[in-house]
Amino acid sequence: MAARSTATASDATPLSGRKRTVFTVAMLLVPVLFFALAEGVLRVAGYGQDYPLFEPVENHEDFLVQGREVARRYFVHTEDVPNSQYDYFHRVKPDNGLRIFVQGGSSAAGFPFYYGAAFPRQLEQRLQQTFPDRMVEVINTSMSAVNSYTLLDLADEILEHEPDAVLIYAGHNEYFGALGAASAESLGRNPALVRTYLGLQRFRLVQAMRGGLAALARARAGERSGPPSNTLMARMVGEQQVPLGSEVYEAGLTQFRSNLSLLLARYAEAGVPVFIGTVASNERDHQPFLNVFEADTDEAAYEAAVRAGRAALQAGDAETARRRLAEATTMDTLAADGFYWLGHAHLAAGAPNAAQEAFLQARERDALRFRAPEAINESIRALAAEHGATLVESEAHLRAVTPDGLIGQTLMIEHLHPTIAGYTLLADAFYNRLRDTEALGADWSRAVPDSLARPRHTTVDSLAGLLRVQQLMTGWPFRPGEAPATTLLDVEARSRVEQIAVDLYEKEASWRGATDALATHYATTGRFDDAIHAREAIVQEYPFLSTTYVDLANLLVEQGRTTGDAALLLRAEEVYAEALTLSPENAAVTGLLGALKLQRGAHGEAIALLERARRLDGTNTQVLYNLSGAYALDGQIAEARATAEAVLAVDQNHAAARALLASLPQ
Secondary structure, three states, X not given: OOOOOOOOHHHOOOOOHHHHHHHHHXXXXXXXXXXXXXXHHHHHOOOOOOOOOXXXXXXXXXXXXXXXXXXXXXXXXXXXXXXXXXXXXXXOOXXXXXXXXXXXXXXXXXXXXXXXXXXXXHHHXXXXXXXXXXXXXXXXXXXXXXXXXXXXXXXXXXXXXXXXXXXXXXXOOOOOOOOOOOEOOOOOOOHHHHHHHXXXXXXXXXXXXXXXXXXXXXXXXXXXXXXXXXXXXXXXXXXXXXXXXXXXXXXXXXXXXXXXXXXXXHHHHHOOOEEEEOOXXXXXXXXXXXXXXXXXXXXXXXXXXXXXXXXXXXXXXXXXXXXHHHHHHHHOOOOOHHHHHHHHHHHHOOOHHHHHHHHHHHHHHOOOOOXXXXXXXXXXXXXXXXXXXXXXXXXXXXXXXXXXXXOOOOOEOOOOOEOHHHHHHHHHHHHHHHXXXXXXXXXXXXXXXXXXXXXXXXXXXXXXXXXHHHHHOOXXXXXOOOOOOOOOOOOOOOOHXXXXXXXXXXXXXXXXXXXXXXXXXXXXXXXXXXXXXXXXXXXXXXXXXXXXXXXXXXXXXXXXXXXXXXXXXXXHHHXXXXXXXXXXXXXXXXXXXXXXXXXXXXXXXXXXXXXXXXXXXXXXXXXXXXXXXXHHHOOOHHHHHHHHHHHHHHOOOOHHHHHHHHHXXX
């Protein structure tokens, strides 16, 4: 019987080099094809979004505005994501356009006032006055609770829209801002890894994975304890304690330097000038949020020394206060409170320079890092020099106008958001550096002095902003350990203006609706200057809506005719003309502009406009009557007679037209 042979692996015919290559490539392509197929299926199913930075304005496709959902790129666990100021700008940059983009966090966005109080809006207003022959657009992309990751991620989309300059005011959110080193929205402390994620998260597959992980995190949220989450500020805190010099502290600085360096390099490569400001915060009047101690500190002795120093300070004994508080700072060099109260003791003793140093040391040691440490400003200065960006010493600009050179509650509302006066100073700082460098052109002959700059905000903006701050400060971290803040829905308005502000704060009215109501209230109560100011604010907010210009021009005409102020009527002509550039077929506005020209004695211009209005709407008896009068004043009697008869053909009872016809020579 023959033996059965057994085949072994060694008997198999080896793959040729070509087949082996094909096999290897096929194996590598399998996961790629799988992911491509999964991505395609998700897209066909309509899962996920692109979250573009800018999108067309509905019914006004020639304009763009920041996308309302763009922040979802950075916020996974937050339902109500922050938004920008929503600055509208032309899709195609005008030939005479001057376009500036602003990047930053909540201070650059203008919290809590927003709109005309925000420093970019104030800057835009001054640049419009400086360059009246150019179309000035300052587009603010800033949002609350974002940091250098967001700024870098948005840079390419900003560059697509031909900026003449980019302004940056950022640095406070490196720890608790989205994706920050100690944030609840963190993805770790490796900047390169986080940036890779941001580059990939436009893919639907990555969004699906992100959504799944977020759902898992929400399901496990009950297992963790943290600060009360009554505000976005509170919800962003992942790791409360970030002591000076700690690993997390250094990670935040590394993150900021790495991202800012790449950001400035990208703009430099594109040839776009960058103006970057140092960041300021309340050092004098805001006690540190959180003390941490060194491991071997006698905390009881430290607290006793601080209490003794504060008691002496309250009793007016500045020298004893200085001595006891200095003792506290030597007991523990990491705790913040001793330095803060030592600063006040130095102030009481008439030593402002020593006070400033103590306040800065207190801010450096505040372990709840909502305020940027000095290392952030040092990084801004160094990287601006390295990449050819223009440094704006905005912190020094604020400091220069404060008592004893200390930034406090005169310029800061709470820990770091400026008052309206503070925002005006920020606008001053950037405006002056733009002028000094001539980055926008050499002709600054119409430059607006700082002393004449006025923010275009309203009383309603101010009041609603104060309500937002009150809401913010009723809970953690301003009142540690207390229950989450309650809403302020029981605010009692004592006047019509206050009621409008409450409606805006409670979102019972839109900003435009509230500001329109304010303008109407002021006009009906005889406060025409305030009414005009409110109408101007609406025009700046919605530059693409012809109706906003018409409302302003109508008010200018009313005030001009009431007071006999010819300058107001001339300005009304300019505003009506602006409305016509946006809505050239508007017969009513064309007729109104023609009527003003007629009143001023510009008969030829009036006739041209009124004839145009007649072609657009031949049944408007007011237009026809004004045109008849214009012809009569211009000596064109036959045309005047024919037009007056046209009025009567539409309305045979038009007494004024009949009287005009009777007055014309045969």
